[in-house]
Amino acid sequence: MTNNVEILRYAAFTGDPEGGNPAGIVLDAEALSDAEMLAIAAEVGYSETAFVTGRDGEGRGFRVRYFAPSAEVAFCGHATIATSVALAERIGAGRLVFDTNAGEIVVDAFVDGEVLRATLTSVPTxxxxxxxxxxxxxxxxxxxxxxxxxxxxxxxxxxxxxxxxxxxxxxxxxxxxxxxxxxxxxxxxxxxxxxxxxxxxxxxxxxxxxxxxxxxxxxxxxxxxxxxxxxxxxxxxxxxxxxxxxxxxxxxxxxxxxxxxxxxxxxxxxxxxxxxxxxx
Known part of the structure; x- marks a missing residue:
């Protein structure tokens, strides 16, 4: 816990906690200010930390923001994968929709053997x-x-x-x-x-x-x-x-x-x- 905020730590694009890209995740960030989210991301020290700042009424749509240690970024892929898996562990596999500063990102979380995986679909490139x-x-x-x-x-x-x-x-x-x-x-x-x-x-x-x-x-x-x-x-x-x-x-x-x-x-x-x- 940091400032009474639970921070999860996941490694993305791997099945090994020692591999992949570490991401911080705060699943309940609705009450945090921009300055607090940036401070948490700097303290965590990973390339990005994802903050879930809202949730729709049906429970599978989320407002997500991403902060690097020194600035907010519009979109982060590895933190999206990590957050999707963390959410799927709690609410079940299936389709998730993230409202990000870059636009809507659809993510499909699924079980592959013993590993939870996720596939994000980007905005138009x-x-x-x-x-x-x-x-x-x-x-x-x-x-x-x-x-x-x-x-x-x-x-x-x-x-x-x-x-x-x-x-x-x-x-x-x-x-x-x-x-x-x-x-x-x-x-x-x-x-x-x-x-x-x-x-x-x-x-x-x-x-x-x-x-x-x-x-x-x-x-x-x-x-x-x-x-x-x-x-x-x-x-x-x-x-x-x-x-x-x-x-x-x-x-x-x-x-x-x-x-x-x-x-x-x-x-x-x-x-x-x-x-x-x-x-x-």
Whole structure:
């Protein structure tokens, strides 16, 4: 308990409490102010904490807000998966509807073997090329050059609830060697309105590896980023590359391996992102 508020801690996109991306969850946050929610998120220290601030009369629709340690974010995928599993443990599996600052997010919670999993359906996605000058600034902050990029994947800014820069590494080694200018990248991201930079490497059309610097949230890196995965699905659909169903491996370089299952709904531009979650 913190300030008489019960804070749950779940790891998302994993079945192992030692893996995945930790999320804080406050299921009864209706009486909390914005300042109190931000203070709790900072104290918890995870990349995001989800706050359930309201519930509809039928009991399966919820108002949810997300706070990083330093700011509120419109949408967070891993905290959505974690909150959905926590709610399903209490009210049963099935469909949930989250009213978020990014829009309505439908989530289906279900039992898969011995693990509760959830699949979120994102808001409609979009993607467009990043400005060349901004790309050069970002590469300099990352310590990358254009030769480090996979030219099969043009750099884009993609949206799936938040904006994320998409940068493809030419090799797994380049992706694994992450040592960037925290303040410099944060300044660029704040100016451009990006939530994370989604760095990825294609192992195959069905399997990608990803890392997500998150300095605007006050943390160096996110071990599993459902919002970026949703945006990434929209990005791949826009550029016409990859499979309609694929897996993202993230967090392995941080010692918190995560697995995100992604499918693209081509008709409406939404992305479905699925994963398990367990209490820590």
């Amino acid at each position: 979009r993607s467009a090329p990043v400005a060349e000058k901004v790309l050069d600034e970002t590469l300099a902050a990352l310590g990358w050059s254009r030769d480090d990029l996979d030219r099969a994947f043009p750099p884009h800014v993609a949206f799936g609830g938040n904006d994320h820069l998409m940068l493809a590494a030419a090799s797994h080694e380049r992706l694994a060697d992450l040592d960037y200018d925290f303040d410099g990248l944060r300044s660029i991201m704040t100016r451009e309105g990006w939530t994370t930079v989604n760095l990825f490497w294609r192992e195959s059309d069905e399997r990608f590896h990803s890392r997500n610097p998150f300095p605007v949230g006050g943390v160096v890196e996110d071990p599993a980023t459902g919002a970026a995965a949703a945006a990434f699905g929209g990005y791949l659909r826009t550029i016409g590359t990859g499979s309609d169903e694929f897996t993202i491996i993230q967090g392995a370089d941080m010692g918190r391996p995560s697995e995100l299952k992604v499918s693209i709904a081509a008709a409406d531009g939404r992305t479905r992102v699925s994963g398990g979650a367990v209490a820590m």
